[in-house]
Structure formats: C-alpha cells, structure tokens
Amino acid sequence: MGKKKRKKATGSDQQPEKNLPSERKSKDRPIFLSIIGIVILVIAAVIWLSQDSSSQEGQGGPSIYFPEDSYDFGTISQKTQVSHTFIVKNTGGAPLKLIKAKGS
Template sequence: MFHNSKIQIPKSKIFKEVLMKKNIVIAIILLVFSAIPSYAADQSASAAQGLPSAVIKDNKYEFKPVMEGTQVVHEFIVENAGTAPLQIERIQTGCGCTTADFTRAIPPGGKGNVTIKANTNGYGGSVFNRHISVYTNDPKNPAMSLFMTGPVEKFADITPPTAVLRGNADKSIETRVSVKPDTKHPFKIVESHMEKSLEGKIEYSLITLENGYVLQIKNSLHTAGQYFGRIILKTDNPDKPEIPITVTGRIG
C-alpha cells in the first residue's frame, strides 16, 4: 500500500525564490527605462543632422550685347534650405573660356554664390551660350544647371583667327592674317608689338590695305622647337583698344 505524504518546502526557501524573481523583474524594468533616454538621444542626434537642400532661384543670366573679347562676370546665388551644411563639391564649365569661383560650404539657412567669368574671344558675330553644371552633396538634387547667354558683337574679321607656323627649320615658313574692321566699329591700327615669348622666333610686318590690314608673319627659328605667343595690335577705338593675334609655331 502507498501512503500519501506532503513534501514540506521550507518557507525561507520560498521567500528567497520570490525575492529573486522580483529582483529579476525590477532589473529588466530598469534596463528598459535606462535604454529609452539613449534611444531618444540617438533619434534627436539623427534629426539634428538632417539633410542639405540646394536651391538656385535664378539659374539663367542673359547679358546685353558686348564687344568680342569682353569678359562677362555674373554671380549666381545658392541657398541652403536644408538642416545640414551644403557642400558645393565641384563645378564643370564645359570649356576653358569659362571659369568659376564658388562658396564651398553653406550652413543651413545660409547663402553662397557661384561666380562665373566668361571670355567672349572668338564669339564675335554670334550668341554666347554656356551651360555650367554645379555638383553638391544634396542627395535629392546632386547636380544643378546654370546658363549664361548673350550676343557678342564682332569688332573685326580676323582670318585665320590663329597664325600657325609649321615646317622644317631649313625651309621658309610664312603665314598671313587678314584683319578687317567691322562696319559698325571702324578703327585704325596705330601701333603693334609682340610678346617676349616670340622674340627671336618670328618676324612680322603690318601691311595697310584699303579695307583693312594684313599681318605677314615669318618664322626665324632655325632649329627644331616650339613657341607660342601673341602679337598685340593697338587701335584708336576706345571700345577695343587692343586686338591680340595668337601665333603658334612647331618647327622640325
């Protein structure tokens, strides 16, 4: 026969187990609540960092007619409408005739600028058009476009625009450049000189014609080499007191 018997557990042991469970629960609660401020701080820091936002309200500049050779300068305003610093990383102008200076870092709510300088040499009698790309750290608008355009008046017909002397040193090498004043801008050439980089390398003479001038240029370098420089023609017209003629030589 089996006899039912109750197992007696000491009250002290029961109390210890209850106390242990209670301590575990309290520890878990404290751990959870201690993590909340840290999480909130991380969220606040993340929100504070935010994102930059690049805005250019007026991205096109149309200038009035200018004389060929005039440097056109314009400043475009860039705003940062975001909550983090805006970085202008680089600017692509598309050609060597256009250069750019710019504000590299713009604080939230602040303004910066992109200053474009365009050289209109070679654009006489046509419309100057230039597209400039601005690259920033704005993730929603990483590339923006600027436009500069305007008519360029021709001061003279210069043919060819660059005097090229190329050949063997033991041969006679000559070229001619025709300079004809535009009817809207008559002028006379009153003086001329060559830059130091051409001294000893070329000889030139200026021939006056009824409707313009001819610049006759002859190579005087008798050994293999290269040179580059300009002949400056000074005029009596204050709108364009100087006409630069580029000369390049490659002698073999």
C-alpha cells in the first residue's frame, strides 16, 4: 500500500490569531498606566504651585488687613456725634495708599 503524505502547515495555511481579551488587556495596560501617571503629575504640579503662591502672600505688593471690619454703636439719635477708630494694617511688602475712604 502507498504511504500517505502529510501536508505540512505553512504560514499561509494557518488561521490568523484572534486577540483574546487577556491579550488585549495586557496591551492596553501600559497606556492606562501612562495616563494615570500623567494625571498624578498634573495634580502634584497644581498642588505645588498653589502652595508656592500662598507662601509668597504678604511679600510682593501691598495687602490690607482689618483686625475689626465693623463696629455697632447701638441705638443712638441722629444728633449724637459718635466716633470709632478702625485699625488698618499693611501686611504686604509695598506701601499701602488709602484713597477716598468713606464711612457708611
């Protein structure tokens, strides 16, 4: 009897491999980790910049501070003259100019 020859599988005979879900996940993982890393860096930069600007407060230009910003005289008649001294403090590093200050 004759021998049957087996056909060797060549590259063209093989079916293309399908992307299995586990293979797809492993391919997407570096992209996902890169995105997470970028987000963390952006958040860290925002926090660092906000702390840097708040630590410089009171150094640059003038900054006004009122220890007491209102005062209640109670019930008084219109003819009674009253006064109260408000303390104004410059907590900045430059001169503070008060122009056209008015009471209410």
